[in-house]
Amino acid sequence: MPLLPAAVPLSWYLLLSAVLFSLGVAGFLFRKNIITVFMSIELMLNAVNLSFIAFSYHLKQVDGQIFSFFVMVVAAAEAAVGLGIILTVYKNRSTLEIDEIDSMKN
Amino acid sequence: MxxxxxxxxxxxxxxxxxxxxxxxxxxxxxxxxxxxxxxxxxxxxxxxxxxxxxxxxxxxxxxxxxxxxxxxxxxxxxxxxxxxxxxxxxxxxxxxxxxxxxxxxxxxxxxxxxxxxxxxxxxTQGGPLEVGRALFTTYLLPFEVTSILILIAIIGAIVLARKEI
Amino acid sequence: MHQLWLIPVFPLAGFAINGLIGRKSGKNVVNAVAIGSVLLSFLWVLKALSAMGMFGAGMPEEAHVERYFTWIQSGTLNVGFDFAVDRLSAVMLLVVTGIGLLIHVYATGYMAHEGGYYRFFSYLNLFMFFMLILVLAANYLILFIGWEGVGLCSYLLIGFYFDKQFAADAGKKAFIVNRVGDFGYSLAIFLIVINFGSLDFGKVFEAAKAMPVDQGAGIFTAICLLFFVGAAGKSAQIPLYVWLPDAMAGPTPVSALIHAATMVTAGVYMIARSSSLFVHAPIAMDVVAIVGLATAVMAATIGLVQNDIKKVFAYSTVSQLGFMFLALGSGAFAAGMFHVVTHAFFKALLFLGAGSVIHAVGGEQDLRKMGGLRSKIPITFWTIVCAALAISGVPFTSGAASKDEILIAAFHHAPWMYWVGVITAGMTAFYVFRSVFMAFFGTYRGKAHPHESPLTMTGPLMILAVLSLAGGFLPIPHFLEPMFPKVLEESEKWLEYTAVASGLLGISLAYLFYVARPSLADAASKHFNGLHKLLYHKYYVDEAYDATVVEPIVQGSRSVLWKGFDIGIIDGIVNGIGHRAMNIGGTLRRLQSGNIRSYAAWVVLGSIAVILAMGLTGSIR
Structure with missing residues (x-):
């Protein structure tokens, strides 16, 4: 067995996807800047995209790629709206600290 | 490689x-x-x-x-x-x-x-040709729906960015 | 096909039109719609019956059935929406639409100054609709629709002056007492379904005829007794008669149409209709006869001392209904139905006449405050006298013909019933002429200025007067004979003479007490003070019912159901759940920190738990 195999198993891709997703979750939970939180969400979406494409390769079908395409579209739309919301929140509250935005309480 | x-x-x-x-x-x-x-x-x-x-x-x-x-x-x-x-x-x-x-x-x-x-x-099925064909045949309806989604997002972003909100 | 469905549909249309637009449109429109719909219905009855040969060639003995659609199909039970006309329902159809038409005309005059004019006439039309359904029904369930419908209309019309407490109470009383009877009727229907597998009159009676007399006697007795419970509720027999006198709280045309001429005879009609069942149940027949007779006596004795003119006639109605049930119980179904018809004539006339009197003296109903009206309202006087003669059984009037037949049938059933019936007939004559004499003779004791009623009121009175006198010559018993098992043999003449003599004696006694020697009446009531009091308070039956039935239910509902069950248990459960939820919520609300990240942490923890559970149990594979 050589030091490096010529090709990697598919599960490594999925594992990478899981690691990236978990990092996204960690960022979402630990960061306090609302923009960074938002970027963590994008990271999670990307991780999911990776597993979509890995499965597309595994099943030899293009459908998984279509799915990730749609995810991208939604992510783009979400980025537009989400950043708009962030702008509005900042205008109204002059803060980007997520812990200070707790008007959902009660 | x-x-x-x-x-x-x-x-x-x-x-x-x-x-x-x-x-x-x-x-x-x-x-x-x-x-x-x-x-x-x-x-x-x-x-x-x-x-x-x-x-x-x-x-x-x-x-x-x-x-x-x-x-x-x-x-x-x-x-x-x-x-x-x-x-x-x-x-x-x-x-x-x-x-x-x-x-x-x-x-x-x-x-x-x-x-x-x-x-x-x-x-080799991941090129623009195959993706495009799938998008415009099997997934035509979702594809069209995404255009509406994007339109809504644009309008939403504009509304949110207006001054008086 | 004679398009029988049109007969009830005309009044229904009248009800709908008057109910919907009557409030806005004028009285003329309401009158036209109300009377026109009943007139059309009456004409259509005439047309259909003459097409069947009732007035000429002779009507076929079997029923003419029209089947419209299947109403209920459940297992082997098939209930159709069917109408049927045979000789029995033909007679009832003519009575209902004919008398109904006259009373509608009368009511336009009587109600002219009342509020809720359109409401009154739309209810009246609705009543006609349900009554015609009842009469036309070809099975017990359709009959039940009409049965319940007329009960509803009766309730609505008794409580017509709903702003008066006693009228509203009387309506409720009628409705609730009728429920008791309807309960018996529906049980009878269930028994019929179980035992005959059908509700169709034709099929049930065919099966009943085919059955040997001794077989299934218990079932027949049960069914017939339950039917009689229903009839006792609707037709005001002991022990359910208490609602009818109170029902006089409604407008007088309603008393005449519903509570004298038509609806209260529905029980008689229903039992006559079920005669094929009743002949198999001699015990039930005896019960019917005895209860009928007891009701006749009791109501007549109460009627002797009442002072409200409508109350007198109401007890008279109860008493006459008792006579009808006596006839049915004696097996003289045709005689009973004949009395239904003649009673419809003269009792409708009595009530309408009473209405005319009340109208004339400005709403006064107390006989003691009338008197001497003979010359002031002559048409009303003479027509009422016609009715009084008829109800007293004076020879050659309609009442004599039908009452004599009943008494003769009772004699053949059991002689003692005949004698009691004769005495009751004498009492009937006495109390009817008592009210006539009190109202029309002597001097006027009231304050109003009596005036004769308009032609819309006197016209129907005159027509009914003619019918009351001559109605006895209608060949109704002969016409109905093929419908029923024959019971009457030739009768001895002395039976009729005795009955007539009893009536005449009653009249002369009334003349003696209330015209010739008025002081005698007071003396008699003083002498029999206890008896007078007992009768005046109607044997204290209402008080007894209050004490034994009404009060326990009200008190029980209040203390046990309301305070115990409702507040204690149901409210306790509901409030307990509420408090528990508030406590739990109070604990849980601490999770609602408003901090998005803590929410997200919960989501993540939850999904990790789900994934771990699925992965470790292997269900993900």
Whole structure:
């Protein structure tokens, strides 16, 4: 067995996807800047995209790629709206600290 | 060449992702995210998804991230205050995350056949031709619906950005 | 096909039109719609019956059935929406639409100054609709629709002056007492379904005829007794008669149409209709006869001393209904139905006449405050006298013909019933002429200025007067004979003479007491003070019912159901659940910190738990 195999198993891709997703979750939970939180969400979406494409390769079908395409579209739309919301929140509250935005309480 | 390429870019992706989480300045985080996205695009290419790889670079790493950087600069977002509120979360959360990843990898390993190796070039259905054909035949309706979604998003963004809200 | 469905549909249309637009449109429109719909219905009855040969060639003995659609199909039970006309329902159809038409005309005059004019006439039309359904029904369930419908209309019309407490109470009383009877009727229907597998009159009676007399006697007795419970509720027999006298709280045309001429005879009609069942149940027949007779006596004795003119006639109605049930119980179904018809004539006339009197003296109903009206309202006087003669059984009037037949049938059933019936007939003559003499003779004791009623009121009175006198010559018993098992042999003449003599004696006694020697009446009531009091308070039946039935239910509901069950248990459960939920919520609300990240942490923890569970149990594979 050589030091490096010529090709990697598919599960490594999925594992990478899981690691990236978990990092996204960690960022979402630990960061306090609302923009960074938002970027963590994008990271999670990307991780999911990776597993979509890995499965597309595994099943030899293009459908998984279509799915990730749609995810991208939604992510783009979400980025537009989400950043708009962030702008509005900042205008109204002059803060980007997520812990200070707790008007959902009660 | 597949394995070294995967390992290289997987390393870059993970490193960038960790950087995204631990950097305190939003601009650094954003640039780390760009790193993740670009390395993911290379991995997409390895998996035969040419069109998605291109779209990833152009749409994500390009357009969306520019938007992020734009907003960060617009709001003049500074360095985050150190979170000192709950150190317990860190000491409790990170091991939990590691355990979780371990379980996932265990499950994934069990699910997939051992022989499923990724060899570059065995899947050639990811070009613009095939993706486009699928988009405009099987997935025509969802595709059209996304256009409405984007329209709504545009209108929503405009409404949100208006002054009087 | 004679398009029988049109007969009830005309009044229904009248009800709908008057109910919907009557409030806005003028009285003329309401009159036209109300009377026109009943007139059309009456004409259509005439047309259909003459097409069947009732007035000429002779009507076929079997029923003419029209089947419209299947209403209920459940297992082997098939209930159709069917109408049927045979000789029995033909007679009832003519009575209902004919008398109904006259009373509608009368009511336009009587109600002219009342509020809720359109409401009154739309209810009246609705009543006609349900009554015609009842009469036309070809099975017990359709009959039940009409049965319940007329009960509803009766309730609505008794409580017509709903702003008066006693009228509203009387309506409720009628409705609730009728429920008791309807309960018996529906049980009878269930028994019929179980035992005959059908509700169709034709099929049930065919099966009943085919059955030997001794077989299934218990079932027949049960069914017939339950039917009689229903009839006792609707037709005001002991012990359910208490609602009818109170029902006089409604407008007088309603008393005439519903509570004298038509609806209260529905029980008689229903039992006559079920005669094929009753002949198999001699015990039930005896019960019917005895209860009928007892009701006749009791109501007549109460009627002797009442002072409200409508109350007198109401008890008279109860008493006459008792006579009808006596006839049915004696097996003289045709005689009973004949009395239904003649009673419809003269009792409707009595009530309408009473209405005319009340109208004339400005709403006064107390006989003691009338008197001497003979010359002031002559038409009303003479027509009422016609009715009084008829109800007293004076020879050659309609009442004599039908009452004599009943008494003769009773004699053949059991002689003692005849004698009691004769005495009751004498009492009937006495109390009817008592009210006539008190109202029309002597001097006027009231304060109003009596005036004769308009032609819309006197016209129907005159027509009914003619019918009351001559109605006895209608060949109704002969016409109905083929419908029923024959019971009457030739009768001895002395039976009729005795009955007539009893009536005449009653009249002369009334003349003696209330015209010739008025002081005698007071003396008699003083002498029999206890008896007078007992009768005046109607044997204290209402008080007894209050004490034994109404009060326990009200008190029980109040103390046990309301305070015990409702507040204690149901409210306790509901409030307990509420308090528990508030406590739990109070604990849980601490999770609602408003901090997005803590929410997200919960989501993540939850999904990790789910994934771990699925992965470790292997269900993900």
């Amino acid at each position: 597949d394995a070294p390429l995967f390992l290289l870019f997987a390393f870059i992706a993970v490193a960038s992702a960790i950087s995204l989480v631990v950097q305190t300045h939003p601009i650094s985080s954003a640039l780390s995210l760009v790193g993740v996205m670009v390395s993911l695009a290379v991995l997409y290419l390895l998996l035969g998804a040419e069109f998605i790889a291109a779209a990833q670079i152009i749409v994500y790493a390009g357009a969306v991230m520019v938007l992020f950087v734009f907003v960060i600069m617009l709001l003049n977002a500074g360095t985050e205050h150190k979170s000192s509120k709950s150190p317990m979360v860190k000491w409790f959360g990170i091991p939990l995350l590691v355990v979780f990843i371990g379980v996932i990898s265990f499950i994934v390993q069990g699910m997939l056949p051992k022989s499923a190796l990724v060899v570059f070039g065995t899947f």
